[in-house]
Amino acid sequence: MSDAQRLNAVIRAHAPAAAARMSDLGQRIWFPKGVPAQAADARNCAINATIGQLTNGHGGAVPLSTLARHVQQMPDEEVFFYAPQGGHKGLRTAWRNRIKSRGPTRASLPLATNGLTHGLSLVADLFVDPDTEVLLPVPCWGNYRLIFGVRRQGLLRPYSVISDGGFDIESLRTALSRCTGPAVLVLNFPSNPVGYTPTLEEADAIVEVIEQAPVPLVVLCDDAYHGMVWEDGLLPDSLFHRLSQSDPARVLAVKVDGATKELFFFGGRVGFVTMGVEGPAASALEEKLLGLARSSISTVATPSQNLVLHTLEDPDTPARIAKLLAGIEARYKRLKAGLIAQNVPHLPFNSGFFALVKVARPVEEVRQALLADGVGVVSAPDAGAVRVSYASVADDDIDTLVDALARHAR
């Protein structure tokens, strides 16, 4: 019996009027015991490497100082009043300028969303039907399956992110060649949970494969971890920039990103959806997104939007971001050196917040054993690995973390 069936049986027995009127989606849905549940398991661990947020490793926040200083000085109107549909105009413009400053790009006015999940869900509303082929990276963030599969009933087609030593371009080429109609391709670099960003050569190959696909594509760039690239020679920016300039008959590029990771404002829930078009198509697609947002959440929290806007306007922000990124990079280097020194098997990783450590025993068994040792990680069964969020582990705990992984992973 599936989780959903189990819930449906309880509801039939104890709330028959509810069961009588449950929708198809209502009958399909359940709450997967994914990252949030495993993070809750690790609440009391000395080392909690479960969740993708920056902490001091001891339960404390590491805020962006240019954001934190505005929290104490918010005028009432920037806290209490409704925000406009689609988001604060100044904020949307500032985010668009931020995207365009990185290089030639076609970009609609970004629509503010309640975090990146809401952006992904709106894009799924707009482009995914029960018969739509949705190409998802594997391994991927579990919530993709809930959004594109369970909620929107897309036909999920996996492609492998990583082969020996690099991006698995052949897997992507094969997956695209099998599409039977216009499809949605999800790209996620730096990737969650792999922590991988393509090299410049790999990025060229990805664009080439996309532009030669046999069907028109909506290419969704999930850029949650934008800018968190820890090695030279890697794609420094989103593929959105190049794909927005592809033939509009073949490709629509869509960018989902936000302040969640880029400004380290995990609790703020400020994300954006930007379409790789300008002119009339941008206005029309924006109006579609406005209707979808109006009918799902109406607006995004006003205090969060104003905090993000002030932070973007603050000339000190780039330097402060660079400082926090340097801190994460130091943890990355220490973890990577430790894994190599102790010969702990892991998938290639070079960016983002995560590493995947391969385990020789059942993944859930290893996760439980690590929990018993006071180390919280997330299981990635589709990679035969555990996901380690080094961004939430104190520098001084990284060596202890590596020791624990070495003990349990092999």
Next chain:
Amino acid sequence: MSDAQRLNAVIRAHAPAAAARMSDLGQRIWFPKGVPAQAADARNCAINATIGQLTNGHGGAVPLSTLARHVQQMPDEEVFFYAPQGGHKGLRTAWRNRIKSRGPTRASLPLATNGLTHGLSLVADLFVDPDTEVLLPVPCWGNYRLIFGVRRQGLLRPYSVISDGGFDIESLRTALSRCTGPAVLVLNFPSNPVGYTPTLEEADAIVEVIEQAPVPLVVLCDDAYHGMVWEDGLLPDSLFHRLSQSDPARVLAVKVDGATKELFFFGGRVGFVTMGVEGPAASALEEKLLGLARSSISTVATPSQNLVLHTLEDPDTPARIAKLLAGIEARYKRLKAGLIAQNVPHLPFNSGFFALVKVARPVEEVRQALLADGVGVVSAPDAGAVRVSYASVADDDIDTLVDALARHAR
């Protein structure tokens, strides 16, 4: 050509790959020029009575002081970290206690939502399919049609809220008698846009009609304006309390409410969905809602949740709420006295933020004429009326507002 068709034509012409992959929902959706657009029209009006939020009437916020004082003293962890799925446990418990303190009720642990719209949308996800009959009050908030109709494709069945002098019980009885299968009934008291709350006798009749309905019902109580009742002898609380104790084979009561209006935190986007069940059905339905929230927004903004929690925990809050309510009530009394004195035709109103003023000319024409006079209102064409939000008009401007309505409405 409908608005959606117009957008689809533009997208076909300028972004053909997007058009090729647009979903059915994507093709249906557009952004209705409803309250938000009409509020934007009235941005520069001296009297802006468009939007349902409390202001000082001159563009300034009137915050709840027990909420405002916490804004300046938020610890970093209460701003920057992710909140748990479903909401902060302490907040959910506090909200449940608040509901239960009002009288005997069966109530699940409330799920935190991004404002009330998100709560309504999750309930629609759970209980509305393309063949579901959804009984909506008329006149009603326009977003109901977008959520239940355009997004979820329910069969919308109107029932009239108001007849001469009171609640139109016969319209509700007739609408229920015509249901062909388990249906969803939406109740909204105090109502938007009518500003009507049933008398105690009318409330008894509504419960009786619901319990004698020929089909099992999900009864959704939209309690956005809870507690804003300005006359004696009216239902002081939600019908949710009584309906939660109905036979579970006949009725599932669902309550959607939140801090938006109850704590005057319009920009916070903290709403709740509570099911009128306890025990195993409550857990199962909560898990369904968790999955729906996870796949639509993940979590609600952390700073907003913590502000609401601190406000609920503050012993001064009830007295401070009473003070703000008294201010709105004074505006209500002044408006009502003015409309009666100048013989301006209006629908019965006794609660909430709004009054409907009947107009003798086309509604849009009257709205434009009022705009030209520096008075912003919202058109309610299904009632042949304009909606006046007196909560956002300064006391001293109420008489001027009445004069303008008297000039243009007749």
